[in-house]
Amino acid sequence: MPSLRAHVFRVPADGPDDVAGVEALFASGLQANNIVAVLGKTEGNGCVNDFTRGYATRSFETLFSRYGVDGVSIIMSGGTEGALSPHWTVFARETVETPGERALAIGVSRTPALSPEHLGRREQILLVAEGVKSAMRDAGIDDPADAHFVQIKCPLLTSRRIAEAEAAGRTVATHDTLKSMGLSRGASALGVAVALGEIDATSINDADICTRFDLFSRCASTSSGVELTDHEIIVLGMSAKWSGPLSIDHAVMRDAIDAHSVRKARERLPENSRLAAVLAKAEPDPSGEIDGRRHTMLDDSDIAGTRHARAFVGGVLAGIFGITDLYVSGGAEHQGPPGGGPVAIIVEKEQ
Amino acid sequence: MPSLRAHVFRVPADGPDDVAGVEALFASGLQANNIVAVLGKTEGNGCVNDFTRGYATRSFETLFSRYGVDGVSIIMSGGTEGALSPHWTVFARETVETPGERALAIGVSRTPALSPEHLGRREQILLVAEGVKSAMRDAGIDDPADAHFVQIKCPLLTSRRIAEAEAAGRTVATHDTLKSMGLSRGASALGVAVALGEIDATSINDADICTRFDLFSRCASTSSGVELTDHEIIVLGMSAKWSGPLSIDHAVMRDAIDAHSVRKARERLPENSRLAAVLAKAEPDPSGEIDGRRHTMLDDSDIAGTRHARAFVGGVLAGIFGITDLYVSGGAEHQGPPGGGPVAIIVEKEQ
Amino acid sequence: MPSLRAHVFRVPADGPDDVAGVEALFASGLQANNIVAVLGKTEGNGCVNDFTRGYATRSFETLFSRYGVDGVSIIMSGGTEGALSPHWTVFARETVETPGERALAIGVSRTPALSPEHLGRREQILLVAEGVKSAMRDAGIDDPADAHFVQIKCPLLTSRRIAEAEAAGRTVATHDTLKSMGLSRGASALGVAVALGEIDATSINDADICTRFDLFSRCASTSSGVELTDHEIIVLGMSAKWSGPLSIDHAVMRDAIDAHSVRKARERLPENSRLAAVLAKAEPDPSGEIDGRRHTMLDDSDIAGTRHARAFVGGVLAGIFGITDLYVSGGAEHQGPPGGGPVAIIVEKEQ
C-alpha cells in the first residue's frame, strides 16, 4: 500500500530575488509540481516597510510560472537579524510505493474568503479552526497531539476593505490597518488553538483577541499579508500514512532564554539524525522583563522590538543547533506564552 | 600571612544614571573604598553617539565622590541589544588574614593620554602593552597563562578631535569616526597580546591593525568610548596571593555559534559553584559568513554590525548560562579569532 | 516706573554635557539667577530611550547648583536630525528702570506630578491648562492673543511606569511607550488651547486626544521626556510691562512645506533686526500625504516619524533663516493643524 513522503530543503539565498538555489533543485530531480510550500527568511526589517518579502514572493511566482506550477503556498518572513542567514525552506510531497511508517506529514488548505467585518473577531477564529482541521485531514493527521507546527498566512484590512464593509453597513475591528495585521495573526493563532483542542471556542470573545495572552496555541505560527483575503494554512506533524526518514517534534519556549525546553524536544527526536529545519516564533516579553531582569527591546525607538527578539532568540537557537539558517519569525500574538514561542524541529534519520 | 580577596557583584540598572543598587551594597557592608572597578552595560547604541556611557560614568563619579572614593576604574560598554539587561558588575578587593590559596585576582592601571594621531597605530599598541603589564603587577599575576580577561576602555576619534589633530598638522588613522572605534579597540587588543607574549611587538605594523586578524589575544576585551582620551585597564586572573571562593576561566569562541567552547570552559571551573559574572566579546564575522552561511550584519545600513553581534551572541550565551545580565561587548577586533571572541566566566564556590 | 526685560542667548553645545558656553555667559556679565529657562536641542533620538535629555538636564542642574541658582526651567528636546545643530537657548529676565514699552515677555510655571493613569487623558489637559494660566500671569500677559509660544515639557510612560500603575489596579491610556509620548504631547497641547480660549474644555473627551486633530492650539509646543513626571511650562509673548529690543511673533505652518506663512511672520517683525531664536514644531502629516503627494514617514519602521519630520522641517526653516541652530521639536499633535505646526520667531532690533 503506497504512502506519502515529505521532502524538506534548506536553500541559501543571496538576496530576496535569488531563487537560483531552488531552481537548481529541479535539475537535481525535485519535481517542481511536488512543491507545496516555500517558507522564506528575507533580509528586510520584517516590519511595515519591508519590501524584501514582496520582492521574494514576486521572484518565486516568476520561477514557478516558468515551470507551469501553480498554487504553491509562498510565505515570506522578513528579518535576519544577528547571524541569521537568509534562506528558503522548500516543502514538497509525493506518493511512494512504500508502506506508511509514521513520518513527517504535510497538509495544506485554504479557507473561504474572510469578510472584512469578521477579521480580528470570533468569526475569523472559527473559520481558521475549520481550515486547520481540513489541513490536518489533508496531512492524514488524526490526533491533535501529532500536529507540531501550523503556519498560517492570513489577510489584513486595507482602507478599501474597511470602506466597503462600512458602505455595506458593517463595522470592522479596527480602522488602523497596521493594527489589523496583529489582530489577524492573533485570531488565526487562536483558531489553531481551537482546532487542536487547546482552547474551547465557546470561551473566547472578540475582546480577548490580542489582550488575553494567557490564551495561546503551543504550535501556531501566523503572518499576515495584503495579497490574500482568505487563509493559507500549512500543517506539519507526524502521521502513520507517511513514510521516509523525516520526523518532527516541537518545544514551547517559556521565555526567550528557555533553551532547556528546546533541548528536551530535540532529545525526543531520533538521535542519529541530521537537522532538516528549525521553525520558531519570537517576541519581546511584553512584561519588559525576562526572569526578573529588565530588557530594553520595547523602549528602543531605534530598533523595532521584533528585530531585537529575532536576533536574540536566533542566537539562543543557533547555540543549541549549530546552524544559522533558522526560520525565526517575529510577532507571536497568542503563539506560545507571552515572551515565549513555539519551536518546531525537523530531522532526517541517517540511513 | 594575609592575602587579597576579590568580590564580584552583579547589580541591575534601571537606566544609565541608576546607581542606587550599588549604593545599596554600601549599606549591606561593602566598603566603598574597596571597589577597584565597575564594568557596566548601558542601553545606548554602543557606537559613536552613545552618550549613555558618559552619563553612567558621570553618575558613578558623583556617587563615589559622595563616599570620598577616588580612582575606581569605570568601564561602560554601550548596547543591551536583544534581551541583554542593563547592569553593573562591581569588582572589589580587600586584604584578609587568610593565607593565599589561588583565587580570582584583580589588577588595574591607567595609561597616559593618547594623542589622536597615535590612535589605531603602533604607538597605541605599545602604550597599552605597558599598561597591561602594570595591571598584572597590581594583580600579583606573574604567569601570563594566569591572566584570563583583560578589559580595556580606550578612546575614539570624533570629528572634532580629527579636526584638531589636522589643524596641528598631524594625520589620523581614519576620518570615519565609527571606524576609529574599531581601530582603537584593535590596537588595544594587540597591546594585550604583546603584554601577554602572544605576539612579538616588533612584528606588528600600523597596517596590520584591523586587517591581519590572524593576530589576536585570547583574552583581550576592549571597548572604546568618547568620554576618555587615555586607557583604563583591568586584568582578571588567578593568583596564589589571593584567597576566597571566586575562580575565573575563559573560553575563546571560534565563531559566533561556538557554544561548545564555552560549555567546556564552564566545565573546567568548580562544579558546585554559582555564576558570578560572564564577560564576553562579540563581532560580526568579517568574512560575511558563519560556517559557510551568509550573515547580513555587515551589509545592514540600518543597524550597526556590532549591535547585531551583541544581540546574537547575547542569545547564544543566555541559552547556555540562563541569565541575561551578561557583559557582552561589541567589536572584537584582534580579540579572539575573526568572528569569535573571548568569554570569561567567574564562579563562586558554594560553601 | 520700572519694567521687566528679557534676554535670549543661543549657545552651541559640543555634547549633552557641554554647558561651558552657558557658564561663559556668566563671565560676560549674565547674572545666573536671572535665568528663567533653558531650551535645549540635544543629539539623541528624541524618542523613548533618548538619555541625552536627562544627561543635559543633569549637567545644567550641576552648573546652576554651583552658582546657587534654583528653579530654572530646563526643557530638553532630543533630536538634531539633518543639519540641525545641538545648542542651548537661554532665557533670562531682569527688572530695569525703564518704562514698559511692549516687548518680549517670559513667564514660567510647573504643575504638580501627573499620575501615569492620567497621562494622555482629560486630567492631563486640565492640569496643563491651569499651569499655562499661571505662566501667563507670571509673564504679565493678559490677552491670549499676545501669547506667541507656549513650550511645555511633559512626561511619558515607560514599561516600568505602566507596570507600576497596573500593579496598583489602574489602567493606562496605552501600553506602547513611544505612543505615550504622543498622547502626552497631545493632551498638553490641548491644555494650552484650553488656557488660551482656543477650545472649550467641556467639549473634549479622552477619545479626542490624538484623534481629533481639527482641535489644536496655534502656539503650543510640547515635548515629552523620560526624566520628569510633572510639566514645565514656559510662555513667550508680548507685554507692555516689559521693555528692551526683543520682539516675538509666530506663524502656523499649514503643512511641512508651508514656507510662505513663515516668511510672512518674519515680515511682520521689525525689519532692522537680527534673528535671536526660531522655535518650531514638526510632525509627519497624519494623512500620509502632503499636498496630494505620499510621504513615507509613518510607514518607516527603521526611523521614527518624528526624526524624519525634524530633519525635513529643519531644512525648510534653515533655507529661510540661513541658520542651523534652530529649535525644531518633533511630535506636533494638536500643535497647529495636522502635519503643520507653530513657528515662533524672536528678533532683536538693531540699535
Added chain:
Amino acid sequence: MPSLRAHVFRVPADGPDDVAGVEALFASGLQANNIVAVLGKTEGNGCVNDFTRGYATRSFETLFSRYGVDGVSIIMSGGTEGALSPHWTVFARETVETPGERALAIGVSRTPALSPEHLGRREQILLVAEGVKSAMRDAGIDDPADAHFVQIKCPLLTSRRIAEAEAAGRTVATHDTLKSMGLSRGASALGVAVALGEIDATSINDADICTRFDLFSRCASTSSGVELTDHEIIVLGMSAKWSGPLSIDHAVMRDAIDAHSVRKARERLPENSRLAAVLAKAEPDPSGEIDGRRHTMLDDSDIAGTRHARAFVGGVLAGIFGITDLYVSGGAEHQGPPGGGPVAIIVEKEQ
C-alpha cells in the same frame, strides 16, 4: 529641418513595484519606445541593503518588456527621507518636424562592466569619462557649458564581490561595503569632471578619491546600487538641435543651507514656466560643521549620514519649490563642493 524634442513626466509611486502610473502614460499617448530613461526615488534606505532599487528596476524591466521596449536607462535612487515622495521621473525623446531652437537635450550611454578591483580607483574615473563623452554626443551637446546635469548609476562592493576579487588575488579599495558606495560615487563624479574639462585626468591619483574634495564636478550626480556592475549615464543639457518648451539650468549649492544659489538658478529660467523636475545631490558636510555650527550627521551610528542629508536638503528645496516629489540623492562626493551639491531645475514654458 527636423529636431529632437524632450518630454519629462513626474509620476507618483505607491511602492517600489508600482509602475501603473507610467503605464497610464502610454494610454495617454506617450510612445513607450520614446522613453530613454527613468529616474526613480524609492523608499529604501539608499544604502547597501536597499532592495527597493532592485525591486523597482525589476518592475520597470517587466513593464518595458511587455511593451517590447529595450535599453531604457533605469536609475533608482533609494531614500525618501523626511517628506520626500516616492516617484518616477520619465525622460522621453522623439524626432519632430520643427526646427531646433535650443531646448532641453537628453543623451544616454552605458559603460563596460567595472571589475571590483577597479572600483574607487583611477580606472573607474577614466571608464566613466569615456561614457559621459559618449552620452554628450548622443545628446548633441558639444559645449561642456551646456551640460547641466550628468546622472550616473554606478556599482558598489558587497562582501561577496570583495571575497571573489580577493580569491582571484586582487586587492579592493575598501572592505567596508557602505564606504564602497562613496568611493564609487566619488570616482564616477570625477569621471564627469574629467569629461567636462573641469579637471585634468592626469592630475588625479587613487588616493585623491574621496579625500581631495576640492576636486569636483559642478553638475555630476552619481548614485550607487547593488544591482549593476557597469555604469548607466544620462546627460541633461541645452542643445540647439532640440526644440520644445523645456529648459534646464542648475545651481551649485555651496552648503546644505544655500537656498540663495538655488533661487538664483530658478530666476535664470523663463519666468512664465511651470516646474517639470528638480534633481539634486546632498551630503553631510565632511567638516562636521555648516557655517560654523556643528552638525551630528557623521557621528550618528543609528541613521546613515546620507539619510540625514537627503531629509534636510529635501526640506530646503521643498521650501523653495513647494513640492515634495523632488529627486534628492545622497552621497555627493566630488559632486559640487564639500557639503554642497548640484541642483538641476527643469521647467516648461507656458504656452
